[in-house]
Amino acid sequence: MSIITLTTDFGTKDHFVGAVKGTIYSELPNARIVDISHHISPFNITETAYILKNAYKSFPEGSIHIIGVDSELNEENKHIALILDNHYFICPDNGVISLLASEIKPEKIVEINIHDRIETSFPVLDVFVKVACHIARGGTLEVIGKTILNFKQLVELQPSVSSDSSTISGNIIYVDNYGNSISNISKKLFQEIGKGRDFEVIANKYSFKKINTKYSDIIDFSVSKEQRQKDGTRLAIFNTANYLEIAMFRSNLNTVGGASSLLGLNYRDVITVKFS
Incomplete structure (x- = not known):
């Protein structure tokens, strides 16, 4: 069944x-x-x-x-x-x-x-x-x-691309259990528009010029633990669903806090990728 x-x-x-x-x-x-x-x-x-x-x-x-x-x-x-x-x-x-x-x-x-x-x-x-x-x-x-044949279309929160393909504009569509803010910009769209160009991700007043594939990518394991990135370090990542996410490393809403609370990134807030 x-x-x-x-x-x-x-x-x-x-x-x-x-x-x-x-x-x-x-x-x-x-x-x-x-x-x-x-x-x-x-x-x-x-x-x-x-x-x-x-x-x-x-x-x-x-x-x-x-x-x-x-x-x-x-x-x-x-x-x-x-x-x-x-x-x-x-x-x-x-x-x-x-x-x-x-x-x-x-x-x-x-x-x-x-x-x-x-x-x-x-x-x-x-x-x-x-x-x-x-x-x-x-x-x-x-x-x-x-x-x-048809169903209702909801296009309000779909990402948009500028006419010269220099910018992708999206929104935060979900805040997960860790307080990480997930956008509607997919890895597929990012790669299709970016074509390997340098980029800057802008979310609120914060900027990111690297997108990670794992949260622990920000850690330099060759240095001592005392010198490594601390809990709560902000980062951009393509999450397991392949959407652009603004996260805090090892975020804990009871102690460190998440991207949503610490960076002020909530549902519907704008996130932008600019290519150069």
Whole structure:
């Protein structure tokens, strides 16, 4: 049976996650449920896409991913189900898929139409779970919705390139558990535009002329420990998801602090790469 994953902004204090899992098990006693995250910042679509984009590829093809962020049904926020990269996604049409599908086109999209039979103020529980269980039993998308060709585009937080290819302008889209600030500038875009040129990364009032591949790259292991870089040294790095990140070496939010707090780099703040 397919794995069903959950990505929500519900947190774990309230009953919501337990109710969703209980309903899935009531319909599919042998279901396999995996929590990707329930600590998405409330209604944060960009953060949702970043986390899910870097998690779903680790699951087997055919996995079913329920996205429960900003999921209330209204005229401007329909519900959709789709096949993307041989995975199923069930989510609101709020732009999250445009960020997930920036490089891969969905194979099929349907607008979910089972709401006529369901009155609900909790669509993740009452609608998304039913759709996920239908798919897990081998059901097709056409049964639960009408085929559509397009989905809502969210381009506000996409990086831009100057007309002369001298500058990439991006934004901080996520602050991780260590307080590191992650931008929407990918390594692929950086290499395509930079073409090996010298560069300067500007984030707030700080400047970086080197991008590391590992956090420990800033350490000179040939010198004594007393002479090495100390915890809290700022650096730029392409992280494991291959996005440009401004980090603090061995950051600890309880002691040293992270890039977000120490450098003032928060969600939506601008980060710029200038090539020479």
